[in-house]
Each structure stands twice: as structure tokens, then as C-alpha cells.
Amino acid sequence: MAIGVAEIVHKYLTNLLQTQAEVAILLATGNSQIQFLDALIALGGIDWLRVTLFHLDEYLGIKADHQASFRRYLRERVEIKVLPRHFHYLEGDCLEPIKECDRYSKLLQAQPIDLCCLGIGENGHLAFNDPAVADFQDTSGVKLVKLDLDNRQQQVNTGQFPNLEAVPQYAFTVTIPTICAAKKIICLAPDQRKAKIVKETLQGNITTNCPASILRLQPQATLFLDINSAHLL
Template sequence: MIAATKFFRVDDLWVQVYNSEAEMAQDVAQIAQEYLQNILERQQTAAVLLATGNSQLKFLDALIALGGIDWSQVILFHLDEYLGITADHAASFRCYMREKVEKRVSPQQFHYIEGDALQPVAECDRYTKLLQAQPIDLCCLGVGENGHLAFNDPEVANFQDPYSVKLVKLDTANRQQQVNTGHFPNLDSVPQYAFTVTLPLICSAKKILCLAPEKRKSQVVKEILQGSISTKYPASILRQQSQATLFLDTNSASLL
């Protein structure tokens, strides 16, 4: 197993720093693999909540390559989806998950948020019932450049959210990030609204693995770890989650 170069704790949150994103992804994959193996030794199924985004690519590839997980016992969910976008749209999170995960591992079930549902509020209710049908054993996610988790941007994040899934308006920083990372050609093409799993649901997961590599995340990582716990940087809520670990590379940890 690849060892982190630094370990430390900020409030209840464990933080691990690696020499490179590749080393980070490989170690997190090993942690996730061993955790899921242990879960499946004790129970018949495991429920896992996954994220999209560039921070997840190397990790998902490494996890799948490791093998050793009986994916037929795993029920998968994802964190968010754009409103009004079809499942075959190149930027759809359903498309991402289908191509990068489901087709490669054949889970027992992959429950998708139907972004183009004709009744979006009813879709929130449907997905909420699916998520609440069992505890979430593992949540793997990243941090947005504005500090969001899933699509819980600062203006819509709520640490005591009464909802498990909701519709939100995306802020400009979030939408611009989608352009900068190549998911859309320009700002106007990025949907203004999206479905998101909320912060209390994320924090209910028994284990949380949060990956935040790259230099462009260095400022928000500094704010999350050294600022106050506030919806100004929604990911700061992880500092109250003893079951969570934040994984960084030397680039994203450079301002600490």
C-alpha cells in the first residue's frame, strides 16, 4: 500500500497528503476496496454513493482495477445530475457513471437520478425513498472550487437540510468550473439548475472518502481546513464527521 506523506486531524476530520494524485488515488482505492470487502463479509449488500468529476477518475479506475469486490452485492447511487439533461448527453452524470462504472463492474443495481424527468419534484421524492431504503455504507466524493459537496453550492447549502434530495440553482462559479474542466463548451450551455443529494444525507454515510487533488483546489482546501465551519465553504462540514477522511496531493495541500 502507498503511504501518505502527512497525516493530521482538523477537528474530527482526518487529512492525508500524498506526493501525487496518482499515489493518492491508488491508496484511496485500496482503502475503499478493503472497507467494502469487510462490509460484505458482515452483510449481504453494500450501498455506495459515488461522485463524478475529474477528481474521481483515477480513483475509480484504480478501484475497479484492484478487483476483489463482489459488485453483484453492491447497490450504487450518485450524488447529483443536471435538470433537463438526457442520459445520453456527454456531460450527463448518468452517462459518466454508466460508462466509467456500471458497464465495467455490473453492480446489483445502479439507481440513477433521472435528470430529464417530467416531474422533477416527484423525482426528488423517488430518489429520496431509494436512498433511505438502506443505510449508505460508503460515500466517495470530491470538493468543488467553490467548496461545494455534490451541488450544494454556498448559497443553497444547509447543514440542517430537511430534504435528502432537492433541486437547486447552480452558482456562476460552479457552472464556470464545468466549462473549465471541459464538460461544456461555454457558460451558456451549462444548465442553471440541478438535482443534488443534500449535506445531511452525505454526512449520514458510515464512511466518507473525499478526494481533492490539483493546484486549483489549493485555496478552497485552505479555507475548508483553516476557516470557520460555515456554508460559505460547504465542505467544511466534514470537519464534524469523524467517519470522514480528506485526501490531498502536494498541489492541493500547498497553501496549508
């Protein structure tokens, strides 16, 4: 699945760079993205000096070199390998979080997002838009949210933190409307632990109780599953 998605994204980006001077990409993190990012970079042939990168979320109060930091994840897995024109990071350890939301929102608004890469959380979240804080009509580009228990437990389950107490309670997240404004959305949701939420995303009501369900209203969005995450469909 990861290789197939990488080939689709690679073709999209190379075609786009033939018709416009620059491209902007909004990247996700997490286990669902690792093989995809590796495969995309390995294909080569993309002029990364014409690409500006953003990311979807970051924990509040976490340093850039923390093992669970999304900045570290993307710096090590993407930035140092491709050397893009710019990589704009959410500064999780900033001193003024509300100002950081405003700063990053303005960066995202300054240019159209050509591609947004996503995963789906076990509670249906997109980025850190958990059911309790997701807003399909959000007027903010980036906001500070409290993470729900299911989300924090997922971070433990995937090995990012040793226990629940170690997981930060708050995080920055790009909002749902900002995600949906991307010209193309690629969502990867592999693994059997995603099967229940995939079924709800595709067959349940379109509601913030399952934030990922909003993707069904986005004609530019494609959801990729493997046999394990699709087995309840």
C-alpha cells in the first residue's frame, strides 16, 4: 500500500511542478506514514528545492529533540533527506502558544496547500482534532487543544511514550477546514487496530463524533486501506 501511494503522490507532484513554480505540502506523522515517506523519497526525481513543507500538529511543551516530537520525526525522516526549500515547523516549546497558533496560521494562509497527507486516529481524529474539539466550521487555521484519553492512550500503544502520564495533555493542531482546503488529500489508514474507525468513517454518520467522516464530503480526498484495516467493511 505504501509503495502504491508513494507512486501516486510522486506522479502528482512531478506533474504539478511542470505547471507551477512551487508546491506546498502539509505532512502527517505517525506509524501509518513511515513506509510511505520512505518510498516517496526513494523514488527520487522531485525538485525539493521548489517544495515548502508544513506539518499537521505538535505536542505543547515538548522540545524539538524529544523522541516523540513530530518535528524530530519529520526532520529525520524527511527534511535532512530531501532538503526542501522551506520546512515550517510548529514550535511545540514556544513561550506564547496562542501567538504560535497565529504565526503558523498566517504561514498556511500565505500560499495554497497543494497536498495534505493524513492518517486517521483510533478515535477518528484528523491531526489532533479529537471528537470533543473537532469543528467542521472552525474559523481558526491552527488551534491549541486538550487531547482526549483515547488519543493519549494511542500514543502509548504506538510506542511514542512509556505510559499515559508521560503523554502531554495539550497539543497544537491544524484545523479541519484548513485540512479540507488542500487541493489534494491523501489519507493512509493501515493496520487492524484502525478497522473499527475505518468502518465508522465510511459507513457511519458524517459528524464530529468521527472527525475523519468529513473526508467523505471532499472530492479531492482519497483513502487508502490495507486488508487488515478494511476487514470490517
